[in-house]
Amino acid sequence: MTGPQLNGWQEIQEEVLRRIRTLDWPPGHQIPNESDLAAEFGCARATVNRALQSLAESGLLERRRRAGTRVVALPIRHARLRIPVVRHEIEDSGRRYGYELLHRAIEPRPHDLADLFTGDGSGMLHVVARHLADGATYLHEDRWISPAVIPAATRADFTAISANEWLVANAPISTGEIAFTAEAATVSDAELFACRPGDSLMRGVRTTWHNAQAVTLVRQTFHPGYRLTMQA
Amino acid sequence: MTGPQLNGWQEIQEEVLRRIRTLDWPPGHQIPNESDLAAEFGCARATVNRALQSLAESGLLERRRRAGTRVVALPIRHARLRIPVVRHEIEDSGRRYGYELLHRAIEPRPHDLADLFTGDGSGMLHVVARHLADGATYLHEDRWISPAVIPAATRADFTAISANEWLVANAPISTGEIAFTAEAATVSDAELFACRPGDSLMRGVRTTWHNAQAVTLVRQTFHPGYRLTMQA
DNA sequence: AAGTGGTCTAGACCACGTC
DNA sequence: ACGTGGTCTAGACCACTTT
Numbered sequence: 346m347t348g349p350q351l352n353g354w355q356e357i358q359e360e361v362l363r364r365i366r367t368l369d370w371p372p373g374h375q376i377p378n379e380s381d382l383a384a385e386f387g388c389a390r391a392t393v394n395r396a397l398q399s400l401a402e403s404g405l406l407e408r409r410r411r412a413g414t415r416v417v418a419l420p421i422r423h424a425r426l427r428i429p430v431v432r433h434e435i436e437d438s439g440r441r442y443g444y445e446l447l448h449r450a451i452e453p454r455p456h457d458l459a460d461l462f463t464g465d466g467s468g469m470l471h472v473v474a475r476h477l478a479d480g481a482t483y484l485h486e487d488r489w490i491s492p493a494v495i496p497a498a499t500r501a502d503f504t505a506i507s508a509n510e511w512l513v514a515n516a517p518i519s520t521g522e523i524a525f526t527a528e529a530a531t532v533s534d535a536e537l538f539a540c541r542p543g544d545s546l547m548r549g550v551r552t553t554w555h556n557a558q559a560v561t562l563v564r565q566t567f568h569p570g571y572r573l574t575m576q577a
Numbered sequence: 578m579t580g581p582q583l584n585g586w587q588e589i590q591e592e593v594l595r596r597i598r599t600l601d602w603p604p605g606h607q608i609p610n611e612s613d614l615a616a617e618f619g620c621a622r623a624t625v626n627r628a629l630q631s632l633a634e635s636g637l638l639e640r641r642r643r644a645g646t647r648v649v650a651l652p653i654r655h656a657r658l659r660i661p662v663v664r665h666e667i668e669d670s671g672r673r674y675g676y677e678l679l680h681r682a683i684e685p686r687p688h689d690l691a692d693l694f695t696g697d698g699s700g701m702l703h704v705v706a707r708h709l710a711d712g713a714t715y716l717h718e719d720r721w722i723s724p725a726v727i728p729a730a731t732r733a734d735f736t737a738i739s740a741n742e743w744l745v746a747n748a749p750i751s752t753g754e755i756a757f758t759a760e761a762a763t764v765s766d767a768e769l770f771a772c773r774p775g776d777s778l779m780r781g782v783r784t785t786w787h788n789a790q791a792v793t794l795v796r797q798t799f800h801p802g803y804r805l806t807m808q809a
Numbered sequence: 810a811a812g813t814g815g816t817c818t819a820g821a822c823c824a825c826g827t828c
Numbered sequence: 829a830c831g832t833g834g835t836c837t838a839g840a841c842c843a844c845t846t847t
């Protein structure tokens with residue numbers, strides 16, 4: 346051990362952070378390997394490993410076997426968005442939750458989703474619904490579900506429980522992608538949300554995958570004034 | 578070992594996931610402790626620990642000392658937003674990046690930020706700038722920086738490098754919060770973005786902290802049509 | 810071929826919060 | 829008080845990738 350005695354992987358993490366910030370280890374620099382750092386800090390290699398893995402996960406270090414660990418040149422910061430079940434989001438804010446199924450049918454796959462959903466696409470499940478907070482529309486969602494991936498979905502009727510909650514409970518854990526845009530309210534949006542056409546609304550498109558197969562695509566429209574918050 | 582031999586913490590994680598999905602371990606259920614699971618799976622406790630910590634981090638399990646590990650009733654899904662340096666976001670899309678400093682001054686803290694920034698607030702750094710993609714305004718940002726936390730910021734002039742990039746390089750790693758809203762373009766927004774007043778724009782407010790002290794607050798306005806994408 | 814990170818082990822002690 | 833997860837250790841083997 347040549348350096349100060351550091352206890353715990355978090356202390357090691359902070360020391361590494363300090364060296365990155367002070368440009369002791371500038372962007373792009375390859376830092377000492379785990380064994381050397383363990384010797385320097387007077388701890389086991391596993392402890393160093395824990396600290397460095399954590400930093401790699403948050404995007405500040407890049408690690409590759411044999412090639413070593415490098416300080417990322419321009420760290421891409423990540424923020425975490427919590428995606429709660431809509432009902433809880435509303436209830437937690439002290440408002441009364443409501444849900445209304447607007448449309449449910451087995452329909453052929455629309456052309457613009459042909460690339461996304463595999464299979465013949467003749468019997469896709471199409472569900473349109475709205476969520477209400479204190480009687481006002483909070484969120485409108487238009488969802489397509491692939492029965493090829495979740496056969497049971499065709500037997501759920503979604504009148505009492507939203508597709509959102511049903512999928513959380515019944516669909517396998519999966520990966521997904523979301524894109525948000527700010528768009529002008531259409532005439533039908535304006536009716537739904539009791540606003541004027543042209544007002545600004547947040548829209549989101551979520552695609553969910555399981556084993557490289559698209560499970561569901563949902564287009565969501567949020568009420569005027571909606572705030573999308575996340576933590577960095 | 579009473580169960581099947583599982584190798585690697587990821588296999589254990591998948592087995593645990595399977596039990597959660599099949600409702601073998603229903604929401605709210607307290608699962609066996611690490612030692613018992615290690616015995617069942619025929620591995621060391623540390624391996625079980627790795628698997629369960631990973632699941633806890635992704636929000637599916639809740640772990641407390643002495644109280645054990647429980648399946649979270651309604652797992653809150655998380656999505657990750659990448660926050661790249663604006664310049665790279667633009668250059669990576671093949672467009673020419675531009676930056677223009679619109680305003681830079683030491684000013685007294687505005688009243689609406691009095692709660693956020695501590696100290697006397699007489700000498701806050703106020704920086705307004707825009708980022709351009711192929712000559713068109715891509716992002717407008719209005720930023721306040723607390724000199725109490727980053728004294729060096731008052732000596733940076735931000736004409737050549739954006740506050741964004743300067744802070745990435747010079748400010749300590751910190752936590753933050755971001756909120757996005759969809760709002761109508763004001764008259765000055767319309768000039769900036771060559772759109773009409775009332776058009777929908779995405780706005781973001783980012784607050785960054787270091788050791789419970791606010792470092793910077795930035796209000797960003799994105800060009801019409803901006804897509805905010807993230808991965809779940 | 811060799812050096813790096815990735816992971817596992819068996820045991821140990823500790824911190825914490827519930828009982 | 830005590831059972832749980834949190835962490836550390838010292839050593840080992842493995843996987844990967846670069847040389």
